[in-house]
Amino acid sequence: MAKSTKPAAKKPAPARKGAATPAPKAEAGKIAKTQIIDMVADKTSLNKKQAGDAVATVIDCIVDALRGGSSVGLPGLGTLSVTQTAARTGVKPGTSERITIPAGKKVRFKVATTLKGTL
Template sequence: MLLTMTKKSSKAPAKKPAASAKAAPRKAAAGESNKVAKTQLVEMVADKTGLTKKQSEEAVSAMLDAIVTAVKGGKSVGMPGLGTLSVKATAARTGVRPGTSEKIQIPAGKKVAFKVASTLKGNL
């Protein structure tokens, strides 16, 4: 009985550092995000244009709403120097459910695609 307790106690610490080592990069990545949030975008627009933050927020929101509306309508949205957002149809296909290996039918649908502008792609 003592041997099983010692074995369990010796194995438990080995698992904990591995779990905390995996969690550490996630925390560091979350703190140092490469993502530009909407509020940061609003601040950049305000700095470049001289508009107030409220006016910049309205302009950014209006632009994003216009893009979303166009994409929902099935239109392509070209943004010079950035790229093009478009809607693409996906075909129906057979998939496999993870864990059970059961074959399932995935219906046809739509997805949003982004094609990077060649000028931006060349400068990356």
């Protein structure tokens, strides 16, 4: 019997110092917008372009409602709302100088009790 002659497997080239490694698509535990679009396309009869348009439209509607001062309720997920923050004093890092932080607005998220119970 003759031995088969398979070509030797190539060894991967050693990584060069300072060589850039490709960045992962999403951080561990974080889902990117493109991944949401893929999930919507898989679970519906929409193609990726239509799913992308739908996801972008939903996000735009939520942002517009928050800018208008409205709360946005997402059943099974929670409620997004805008709250006022009061002016306060703080300390500038590095110099320990007292500064005044002006009043502003922030987005608050309250988790739905149904989701909170299943986490």
